Amino acid sequence: MPHEAVDYKGNEDFCVALYWRYFPIIRKARNYKLNGKCGTLCSMRFSASRPAKNALPEKEFLYSHLLSILDAAQFVAESSYVSLTISRLEGKNNLFALAMFENGVSVEIELNEMLPDSMPDIAFFWANFDGGCVTNQPLIGYLNYEGLLQADGNGMQMICKDSIQGEAAVGPYAWMKQRFELDVKRGDAFAGILNTRELAELIARSL
Numbered sequence: 001m002p003h004e005a006v007d008y009k010g011n012e013d014f015c016v017a018l019y020w021r022y023f024p025i026i027r028k029a030r031n032y033k034l035n036g037k038c039g040t041l042c043s044m045r046f047s048a049s050r051p052a053k054n055a056l057p058e059k060e061f062l063y064s065h066l067l068s069i070l071d072a073a074q075f076v077a078e079s080s081y082v083s084l085t086i087s088r089l090e091g092k093n094n095l096f097a098l099a100m101f102e103n104g105v106s107v108e109i110e111l112n113e114m115l116p117d118s119m120p121d122i123a124f125f126w127a128n129f130d131g132g133c134v135t136n137q138p139l140i141g142y143l144n145y146e147g148l149l150q151a152d153g154n155g156m157q158m159i160c161k162d163s164i165q166g167e168a169a170v171g172p173y174a175w176m177k178q179r180f181e182l183d184v185k186r187g188d189a190f191a192g193i194l195n196t197r198e199l200a201e202l203i204a205r206s207l
Contacts (some may be wrong), residue, residue: 020175096109
């Protein structure tokens, strides 16, 4: 995980679980940017929420979850950060961040782990281009993102299943991490520490 890679001193080959870049909507936005299908990328927005029962320890919340989102934004923008401002609720996993890249692309991040325990994880992304928008947020509703909502008298599950998965993942975070693990097994994951230390330092300076 990214928060572990920051302090890693070994020489073995490994892949950092920067799992947000494996979210299919992130790959779609990056591809659209590369082929110019929607014009020039202007801004991005990430909105991710989880129930309090799934809240991560503080270090993982900041240096794995937030760091992974910052990496995904950089993966799409293909530029270097020039600023990051974080407004955080003291002692809680709840923050808003605003970042800017050298190429003028801005990034908004809403991240909290304070939802009621009866609610599921959500993970939404927008990429705004001057000729269109790429997003997985539904126009109407809250839960019907890419995947299947399955509910009965005993409870509710959000099932994400695509053609490369051996089994369905429950919720968007599990989906991203499963895709990362699949790419590792296939030898397609990005190897090494990548930009993990630089992003961790950026977060630390902004807190």
